[in-house]
Amino acid sequence: MPSHLLPRLLPLLGLGMLTSPALPQEAPLKRPPSPLLKKGEKQLFVDSLMIRSKQGITRVIHPARKREHPVLTADMPWEVRTKDGILDKRVNIYGTVLRDEKTGSFRMWYADPGSVLYATSADGIHWEKPALKVAGDTNETDLRLHSPSIIEDKFETDPRKRYKAVGNAGRGVDDAKLQRLKDKFELVDWYRDKDHRLYYSAYSADGWHWTVEPEPILLGCDTITLSQDPQTGEYLAFHKRQGDPRVIGIRHVFLSVSKDMQHWSEPHPVVVADEVDNKAARKLKGGTYSEYYNLSAFPYAGQWLGFVTHFRRIEPPSALFGNDEVDGRKRSATGIIDVKLVTSRDGRHWDRCSDRTPVIPLGPHAYDAGSIFGLCNAPVFVGDEMWMYYTASTTPHGGLAPEKQQSIALAIWRTDGLASLRAGEKTGTIETHDFTPQGTQLFVNADLTKGQLSVEVLDATGHTIKGYEKAACVLKAQDGVKLPVQWGNTTTLPSGIPIRLQFHLQSGDLFSYAVE
Known part of the structure; x- marks a missing residue:
């Protein structure tokens, strides 16, 4: 890394970030x-x-331009769930969208609450859900990972492993397997997940039939995104860790790097909330502090760009919703989430872009007026535009069905038009x-x-x-x-x-x- 970048990047490596100045300084760079x-x-x-x-x-x-309606919703019987008479309609795009360079057609891996699904499109707007015959007459793949993030590996020579994926699962890990994972890393005492939810890797020849590696790769749970260094072929996993002693707060984004999808580097924090973020949260009624939910990072134009989801916590839930529970159902962590732009020159060390204005704000349409929960791991380029698919929610985090509905929406910029x-x-x-x-x-x-x-x-x-x-x-x-x-x-x-x-x-x- 060039030495002149160190003064600007050190705050992103740990607690120093929590005391960063109110606005980034624009000092001349050598x-x-x-x-x-x-x-x-x-x-x-x-x-x-x-x-x-x-x-x-x-x-x-x-800020992105948006369409009047989402591009994909939960409209198939297997995507819609009913429990105790309550309708639950949710699909999300923590996953991936790829565009064929020759034909211009689109492929999407997305998820409902229980499985990873597959869709195709000729124009990126109107999507079809083909019957894959993997799980009956549905568009379900056999990948069972939460927050599935997929790449097509251009460096891979084995056709069986053309596609790579990472995701989270609670797979009944025994104590011996968990200990083997802990032995690979230095900082492990913070991990207390009673359900033994961990991160796993997987590979596939066609994107429908997957082999999940039996050994977990990283400690932690919930969201994760996968990217690949276009120069070295190394894999970069940006994942959430909750409870790591190096940072204050619950949700923050960490990075681990691998050359083979099996052996991963010691994770280090790359996007951590600081006092500027916390002040933004406290401007809201009931606002307390900020967290970062996930980071979608991708190489572009000789550098790296990233979309990070900024979670501003509100307590108690009644400050936002007017009540703390509905019909005996308690609300989870409450707050609003929008998307900010972060930048990097090496994919490993990250900085915020200027005044932290949302690059994908909430609204003005009802489908994403509540929160933006996550994005696919990289954009696609269509003509003179950059397209990014994201998970739109009608309610803030902590919302409950049936009011809470999640769909997949599209954010659009001119090429290079983020800033x-x-x-x-x-x-x-x-x-x-x-x-x-x-x-x-x-x-x-x-x-x-x-x-x-x-x-x-x-x-x-x-x-x-x-x-x-x-x-x-x-x-x-x-x-x-x-x-x-x-x-x-x-x-x-x-x-x-x-x-x-x-x-x-x-x-x-x-x-x-x-x-x-």
């Missing part, structure tokens, strides 16, 4: 001298690693660190509908390169994810030398840039 900018690799503005300086600029989170650097009517400037471009032509992702952008090219000493002055390059009244940049009749950047880019932005948003 870079290695003139790194190579790979051809076509985008540079997002979700963090400041590539920014040498900026003036008159604000980083802005862009931007924004300038108002007064022109702001952004200057990058030195880099040597591998490509020749500059493209920007920007919304300049009501504004304009000029780009100046500087040498490594900060002086303007002749022919690349800002006056020769003006883009205005445009909005696009890949706008070409040119200076007069020149579209080719200087080659073979380190350069800097200086963006002059007025009344617009700059999302990313790339050199192709």
Whole structure:
């Protein structure tokens, strides 16, 4: 990890995070001298690693666009349960959505309260639930794990293990098996789950028929998401631990890494609530403190992005619902959950993005006005948009059926559109660190509908390169994810030398840039 990142990342490694400043500091970051900018690799503005300086600029989170209705609901007999005359309709997407690169078709692994199910779609909006013949005439797979998170392993050479999964289960673990698991790790005394719920791994050739490894892989229970390092092929499991002595509170996200899905590194905390989060919780009626429910992390554009679910606890339940139980049924932990953006350069150490504005807020539709319980482990890309499927709830955490219904909904952004650097009517400037471009032509992702952008090219000493002055390059009244940049009749950047880019932005948003 580059040494200049350590001061910003240390608060995320443990208790130091609990006393982090009210807002992230935007101090200039030192870079290695003139790194190579790979051809076509985008540079997002979700963090400041590539920014040498900026003036008159604000980083802005862009909340997702939503559809009027969920894309998948509990509408099959095996998805709907009735107990004591109470109708329970719940499906969730702690799971996975994959899109075929050739055909554009979609596959989804999702869950109801008892099983992992499979759906297909031609457009990602209208879903079919095929009869797999694995569990009768249903779309059930034979994977029996809670919070199933699945990847298609591009590094795997054994066709039987094309798909990998992790999830949680209480599988009647005996004392000897539990002790074998504990012997693999240093910090184990916190684990007190009376039902012996643990995390397991599984593999499959087709995504329908699964083999669950008999030995559990990690201590803990409830939610977990799986990702894979695109460079090394290592597996990253982001999971919830409740009671770990290194952090204060109940629910927080930990990371463990493996090269073979069997031997996992000592988990360490990566997203932990701090006092800023707790203050946000206390603004609510009955609000007490914050927790983090789960993290969906994925590699993108040479870095990592993550969606973390922020749980603001409210006590007693009556402060939110008006009562603590219904018909003799007591409410579980009570609070609201929305989704924040976090970023990383290595997938192992994480930072929050600016002012912590929700990237997927609650509402305005009734289907997700209560809480967002979880998301699939990675987005899919459709045209010039990024799509993320998530679990929408009509009630906050602690809600009870039949009022509580869970469905699968869709959040949409423009490509690279999670965050931007924004300038108002007064022109702001952004200057990058030195880099040597591998490509020749500059493209920007920007919304300049009501504004304009000029780009100046500087040498490594900060002086303007002749022919690349800002006056020769003006883009205005445009909005696009890949706008070409040119200076007069020149579209080719200087080659073979380190350069800097200086963006002059007025009344617009700059999302990313790339050199192709």
